[in-house]
Amino acid sequence: MSQTIHCTSCNADSVARGVQDLIDRHTNEHGRFCCARCGGTDTFLDVPRRAGAPRAGETWPRGIVPIDTKTRDSAYAPFVFLLADAPDGEISGIAFKYYRPAPSNGGKAKRGNRAGGGPALTQSQMLALVARLAKIGVVSRADWRAFVHNNDARAS
Numbered sequence: 001m002s003q004t005i006h007c008t009s010c011n012a013d014s015v016a017r018g019v020q021d022l023i024d025r026h027t028n029e030h031g032r033f034c035c036a037r038c039g040g041t042d043t044f045l046d047v048p049r050r051a052g053a054p055r056a057g058e059t060w061p062r063g064i065v066p067i068d069t070k071t072r073d074s075a076y077a078p079f080v081f082l083l084a085d086a087p088d089g090e091i092s093g094i095a096f097k098y099y100r101p102a103p104s105n106g107g108k109a110k111r112g113n114r115a116g117g118g119p120a121l122t123q124s125q126m127l128a129l130v131a132r133l134a135k136i137g138v139v140s141r142a143d144w145r146a147f148v149h150n151n152d153a154r155a156s
């Protein structure tokens with residue numbers, strides 16, 4: 001399914017052929033969506049929305065991070081959208097998703113949902129995701145250190 005990235009700087013729409021294309025060709029090193037015309041990241045994924053003013057809890061995907069690129073050839077590849085609470089907002093959350101990659105032999109991706117619903121992550125995938133989110137600045141290293149430290153203090 002094609003995906004459209006809207007740029008608020010130059011008002012251009014960039015179209016990706018699907019999630020794999022979004023990841024491969026439409027993001028920068030921080031996972032942020034790039035405009036195909038101006039190269040900027042004043043962008044968000046244009047998803048269908050109800051008309052009118054934004055509602056509480058409404059989010060705008062402004063980037064995408066694959067959780068484990070080794071899963072490319074597997075039936076289900078997990079990823080997260082980087083979410084902001086406004087089209088020009090900072091990244092303030094993530095949404096877990098998965099997609100079904102097209103087989104590397106050039107066949108078509110199968111349709112359908114994974115049994116049991118959303119993405120299921122292994123422990124190494126969880127840790128890899130947290131490391132990646134820290135690296136691209138979605139979670140600061142200081143916040144992450146404080147979290148681990150405070151959690152250790154509570155546990156003892």
Ligand SMILES: [Zn+2]
Nearest residue numbers: 007010035038
């Ligand atoms: Zn642009």
